[in-house]
Amino acid sequence: MAVKLVFLGRLADLTGVSEREVAGPLDWSGLLDALQGELGGWLASDKVKLAVNGAILADKLDLQAADGDEIALLPPVSGG
Amino acid sequence: MKDVRLLAEPFVPGSLVGPFTSAHPGLGGTCTFVGEVRGDANEVGGVEALELSHYEPLTLAGMDALADAALARFDLMGILLVHRVGELRPGEPIVLVSACARHRRAAIQAVDFTMDHLKSDAWFWKRERRGGEWRWIDPRPEDHADLARWGN
Numbered sequence: 001m002a003v004k005l006v007f008l009g010r011l012a013d014l015t016g017v018s019e020r021e022v023a024g025p026l027d028w029s030g031l032l033d034a035l036q037g038e039l040g041g042w043l044a045s046d047k048v049k050l051a052v053n054g055a056i057l058a059d060k061l062d063l064q065a066a067d068g069d070e071i072a073l074l075p076p077v078s079g080g
Numbered sequence: 081m082k083d084v085r086l087l088a089e090p091f092v093p094g095s096l097v098g099p100f101t102s103a104h105p106g107l108g109g110t111c112t113f114v115g116e117v118r119g120d121a122n123e124v125g126g127v128e129a130l131e132l133s134h135y136e137p138l139t140l141a142g143m144d145a146l147a148d149a150a151l152a153r154f155d156l157m158g159i160l161l162v163h164r165v166g167e168l169r170p171g172e173p174i175v176l177v178s179a180c181a182r183h184r185r186a187a188i189q190a191v192d193f194t195m196d197h198l199k200s201d202a203w204f205w206k207r208e209r210r211g212g213e214w215r216w217i218d219p220r221p222e223d224h225a226d227l228a229r230w231g232n
Contacts, residue, residue: 008135009205010216054137072135078206078217080115080132080163080175080198 001067005034009075011048014039024067028060031071042075049074081158082151084144086134088166093176100160104180107157111187112178113195119170129209130174132165139165139203146197154190156181161194163202196226 002021012018015038022034035043042048050057051072052065065071081103093114101110119127134140147161162176177194181187200223207216 006135009133009207012133013216051135051138054141056138072138074135074138074203075205076219077201077203079200079219079223080202080204 003065004070006072011073026065028063047076082147083160084147085162097178104157107180108182109184109187110180111191113191115175117168117170117172127208131167131207133205134165142203150190150194154186199223200227
């Protein structure tokens with residue numbers, strides 16, 4: 001078991017993959033460490049939201065994910 | 081009735097609208113909007129393809145909540161909301177919104193409301209290919225202005 005990261009939109013282009021597994025548990029600083037600046041300024045940007053198991057976090061700094069959880073990294077939508 | 085779908089394959093709008101309309105005997109009117117991928121195959125540098133990606137836990141749930149909001153706000157008998165994902169070509173239907181009501185204004189306004197919300201805050205990420213190059217599409221300011229018409 002691990003924490004699954006899902007990269008949406010242009011974030012998948014930056015990482016080169018749409019999903020990745022990292023060791024849990026994972027908090028905000030752990031996520032920063034796991035991505036090692038791969039997303040440039042996007043990860044810390046207000047424009048990128050995080051969802052844990054489909055629920056959007058009001059504040060990314062509150063991130064707490066355990067093994068089996070799925071974290072989606074969501075750049076601004078283009079709309080339908 | 082409420083019918084909300086994400087489709088990964090091309091669809092024929094009439095084949096969905098027909099049964100949807102038939103499911104509401106006694107209706108006064110049906111309003112349907114079909115959006116297609118804009119493009120001109122003969123245009124140099126024009127759009128060759130459009131790709132929509134989505135995130136299932138948010139995208140379908142968001143569309144379902146939008147359908148509920150339209151049903152709550154307008155006096156409808158039913159609403160049908162269909163959106164494509166995957167790679168599309170110019171001329172292919174990408175979105176379908178249809179509303180049945182006893183009276184026309186509710187149906188017309190519900191479709192307008194639903195489209196404005198879909199265009200600006202639905203969970204889709206789009207990129208288009210021109211001249212063989214893919215480019216991500218950012219939201220347009222006009223889309224947010226359209227949304228503001230509805231007050232929320």
